[in-house]
Amino acid sequence: MRTPTPDVLIVGGGVIGFAVAYELARRKVKVQLLDKDLPGRATSASAGGLWPVGEAVGLGCGVIYQATQAAKRQAAGELENAEDCDDGILPAPFRDLLVASNALFPALAKEMLDTTGVDMEFRTGGGLLFAVYDEQEQAYVERVTRALPAGLHFERLTPEEACKFEPQLTRELVGAALLAGEHQVNPMLTAEAFKRAALLHGAQFRHDTYVTRLRREGDRITGVETEGGFLPAGIVINAAGAWSSQLAATAGLACPVFPVRGQIVLTHALPHALRACLSTSGCYIAQKLHGEVLIGSTTERVGFDVSVTPEGIANLCRGAVRALPLVRFVGIKRVWAGLRPGTEDELPILGPAPGIEGYVNATGAFRTGIVAAPMTARLVAQCVVGEEPEMPLAPFLVERFAKRELASTAG
Amino acid sequence: MIPRRVVIVGAGPAGMSAALVLAEAGLRPTVLDENPRPGGQIFRQPPEGSAAAQAPPKDATAQHGAELVKRFAAAGARIELMNLTSVWAIFPERRLAIGHREGWQVVAPEQLVLATGAYEYTPPFPGWTLPGVMTPGGAQSLVKTWSVRPGKSAVVAGSGPFLLIVAAQLAAAGVDVRAVVELARQSEFLRQTPRLLSSPGLLFEGAGMLRKLRDAGIPMLWGHVVCAAQGENGALRSVSVAPCNQDGEPERTRARTIEVDTLAIGYGFVPRIELAQLAGCELEFRDDLGGWIPKTNSEGESSVPKVWVVGDGGGVSGSVVAELEGELAGLAIAERLGCLDSATVARRKHPLLARLAKLRRFRLALDTVYRIRPGIARLAAKDTLVCRCEELTCEEADKAVGFGGNDFRTLKVMSRLGMGPCQGRMCWPAMMRRIADRTGHSMEHIGPSRFRPPVRPTTVGDLLQLIPFEDHPEPAGASARGAR
């Protein structure tokens, strides 16, 4: 008996790919996911922090990235002062997406546990605490406070209040910001849960399958070529993370995603010593369910190199000891690195591409893959089956890059 | 970053031999070892001034080891020895992250020799985590190196000629050895005698050990396994011993109990491949050599150019083979670096290769007799812990295997097996065989465990500062911070 042609092929087995597979399978779409376990998958290098507001305003692990970007722009003469750089505060539609996606977690975690038996280890904690080290950072926090609408958990704290809230925090800070609605999950188990749920709804998975190219016939993508031959499909979804640009290029399509390496340090388990997740300009720190403390992360553009480096690790360790002095004497269990799928404007790339049928993007999640997965999957699935997307997709379409280029060359 | 021409990791027989050849050829190799003094496991030196240190060597192997250690020490400053130094990561291009009492540093060798040795294989069985249950090597080192008895009575169990040595040494130290429980079958041993005669010295040594045990009244139970251990007040009290069939499966109805407070149990050795794996060496599965080993050519060079693997860390063959391999690699490297001419090297290699070939014939016979049988991967009961670090039961692990956890990485995420500090060293050799047993997948399909740095204990504070160092002065005994 011939296997029927799947309606949808998803390329990429990370949290986004699995979540999309689940949402499609739930809607009775015949979906098959293809994945090759290449080193550097972003899902396995995530801290599992669910920081919608934090990431939307550049106070999550984006802090370090922002500092680098601002410094670069200042050096290039684009900025008078690094303080003038507001780029860390991302557009409201993205913040809305993250906040809405974050709100789905409690019910989703329960549903996944009940149906698949997999515990995403979603836990609410004290939130996300950003420790401010100097006046420059304090000024940025003030800008953020002004930019955020009311109703979001965002509170300024004095050093005394911060240390009272988080007793193990360093005393050397000039202030803090507490985002009380930001929690944590286990990223690998979250992906595993989506995968199992998708399987239960009839999705198929082919692991160890490397997609060499998209097959394009005119203005239509008709399937993919793999090492084992051609696989036809009605629609191909690009969920290939850091490899998305390579994949799209095989059909002459633009999908400007680039790898951003993040090195991570994981300690041995400790008794619970943190109420919240910590974020600083030196690192972020999240204590996971089993007590291990995760310290991250670098943001480096080094292509697809997933090695850890002495400098990277030393910087993270210094940042950690500065923020949380007790961590100095704790053993390190593991250091490793992953490749985030980065985009220039730090927003994901979702939805169809102009001028081509049978192709949908679900990539470019950069630092927010885990928290954005539930809503991203819904939006992509809605787009594929022709339902009205429950949130606007326009800010995330790939055509925005071409339009911007046009605008900049014209203007 | 500190450049060096040749760095050798491990000061056991293989590492010391390689270093001596290179030193003699005019190179100054750097030898890194995490112990306070050279010798590795088999030639571990007792503390200075102790009774054991002053006692003369008790057998031919120990005598040889003492001489090798002496020759190594006599090389003096021609070898840059850094003890109490561990390699916790390997970065691209063979750069080593080393941890030392003064801090950490990155060493960049032109040629890297990994001589990291092996550790013992003990598959899980009920009661195996009780205090009093240890490896045969662990028990041996207590009496041989540390002059302490592990307990008052002992059963030595598992498989391999090593058990005989351990039993004899425990008995000589005054431990009441109640039995040696050997998985292999005496009939198979006798059948291999013609092959074993290829190295008559070793064969007679083995026969001598059996005679010693018989004279001491220690029962030798061929074709038997320890299938359970029982405790009381949190310590070992007794073990259950049963005869087993060809596959190593115990006939539990014929099990009987032996009261002991010490069980030294091990079924051979597993090569330590963390660093080879981190260096990117291709691995292959060789059941006769201890499991997953780095692929090497006849000189010992791995699939990664300029990375050499010698001794038990490249495939378990014992200390005699380890020394020969160390010498061979040393010669090859010296030739590569232009310090010895090809003719000299060829001449010196010839007898080494001949000896190795002869020893391999002997080892092949032994490996047939002492092969790992499937029954011992099935000794665990439902509530037996298969991952000692994370306290994962057999039932929990089997469930994850059933859900598709057929390789290390997947199983780790699903069940936390291998997530503890030992990084799968203790659990994977048994678990991978269990997975093969249950799923029918080949070992190649299942794959090895995956080590992630740091592969030696390192704290966050250890990594704050890269400490510059040039030539390291000769250490004057154990440091203030002790072993790391």
Next chain:
Amino acid sequence: MSASRSPASAEGSRPSTNTSRLASLDRSRAVRFNFDWQELEAAPGETIAVALLAAGVSSLRTTSKKGEPRGLFCNMGVCFDCLVEVDGHANQRACQTIVRAGMQVRTQRGHGYTDVAPELGE
């Protein structure tokens, strides 16, 4: 093959005196250290694991999940079962740590660091 030998001695537990040493401890060279608030002695150059074994201690830690006792297993630093707290630092391998005068060694309970953040509870 012959059956097991003469019955075990009447006492099932270990004595608390130093009878497992092959050579008696030279008190003049002994290194004094503290284990669970008890003063003990080690020979110079001895590891914590050996010194404790010689003092009749077989359990070095209790596990996090099940609270079960663990002692020496491999005695060569690869199994990470022999973890104790040394001078306040958890996860030290007793078989790899040489005893120094005045060392404070404690049975490790679970992950150790039990004095970290008591105000947060568990």
